[in-house]
Amino acid sequence: MNRTIHAEPLSRTSFAPFGDVLDATGDYRLINEGLCRRHHDLARLDFGSGCAGISIFNAEPRGIPYEFDLVERHPEGSQAFLPMTEHPFLVIVALDEGGAPGRPRAFVTAPGQGINLHRGTWHGVLTPLRAPGLFAVVDRIGDGPNLEEYRYSAPWRVTT
Amino acid sequence: MNRTIHAEPLSRTSFAPFGDVLDATGDYRLINEGLCRRHHDLARLDFGSGCAGISIFNAEPRGIPYEFDLVERHPEGSQAFLPMTEHPFLVIVALDEGGAPGRPRAFVTAPGQGINLHRGTWHGVLTPLRAPGLFAVVDRIGDGPNLEEYRYSAPWRVTT
Numbered sequence A, B: 001m002n003r004t005i006h007a008e009p010l011s012r013t014s015f016a017p018f019g020d021v022l023d024a025t026g027d028y029r030l031i032n033e034g035l036c037r038r039h040h041d042l043a044r045l046d047f048g049s050g051c052a053g054i055s056i057f058n059a060e061p062r063g064i065p066y067e068f069d070l071v072e073r074h075p076e077g078s079q080a081f082l083p084m085t086e087h088p089f090l091v092i093v094a095l096d097e098g099g100a101p102g103r104p105r106a107f108v109t110a111p112g113q114g115i116n117l118h119r120g121t122w123h124g125v126l127t128p129l130r131a132p133g134l135f136a137v138v139d140r141i142g143d144g145p146n147l148e149e150y151r152y153s154a155p156w157r158v159t160t
Helices: none
Strands: A004-006 A019-022 A029-031 A036-039 A051-059 A066-073 A079-083 A089-094 A105-108 A114-117 A133-141 A148-159 B004-006 B019-022 B029-031 B036-039 B051-059 B066-073 B079-083 B089-094 B105-108 B114-117 B133-141 B148-159
Touching: A004 A105, A019 A079, A051 B051, A051 B114, A066 A089, A079 A089, A114 B051, B004 B105, B019 B079, B066 B089, B079 B089
Parallel strands: A004 A148, B004 B148
Antiparallel strands: A019 A114, A029 A036, A036 B051, A051 A133, A051 B036, A066 A148, A079 A114, A079 A133, A089 A105, B019 B114, B029 B036, B051 B133, B066 B148, B079 B114, B079 B133, B089 B105
């Protein structure tokens, strides 16, 4: 099997099976006497029996080509990653196939793009491409297990 | 009355009466095999009868000195501003004094700092200091009015 994945630019259409792209494109409302565009309520949030929280993640930057064999999912909630820099980051996701992840896909963000992973979506760990790897994360705060991990039988290699 | 306000650096202590500072300082949990620090659940979120949503704001940058006479508050929910750049922004807030805002205070953020305004906190409109003025905003999505505005009898002037 070809285990090389070409990273695609992130777009709403291509990312729709996995989650939401959070950026300043598309419809908006003008607020603050015309000086601010509000792109309203862009994420399908779902925290199950828990509630929303905001955490700050500070992750080590990675390089491309990037190799990985581990993905994870959060069965009880969505998870949004909002970069606090204008650096691109790598997003690895996979559709579920009968309880395990299928072939992964990889996306590279543009400056000003965040993502919201829908509840239960298989994804790679947070992979910034430049320092500082600073993100605001909106995810579920609550009791009970909310992490499943899956290790592929061999590594995947993400290239441009 | 002296209507000049000196902008202060944003810190958790000084901002505590108004909201939370969201940054990568303080305690964390190591996740993702040690490659990511999670500063966990930093914001006191409260959406009343509504629920959390994520919107993207794109605001015109302002300069310092900055003059304003209008503040607002959201009685039904907290509101977090998470910059999607490393540019500083200006935060104007005021304590409530019997239903109207008192003397305002102004803070300038450092790179990597976001804020969460507690429910009902008087604040100025979003004031980035550099372009692009891009922010992810976590606030209340729900029915019913959630905006009160107050115009001071004369403008305030924020300086460094």
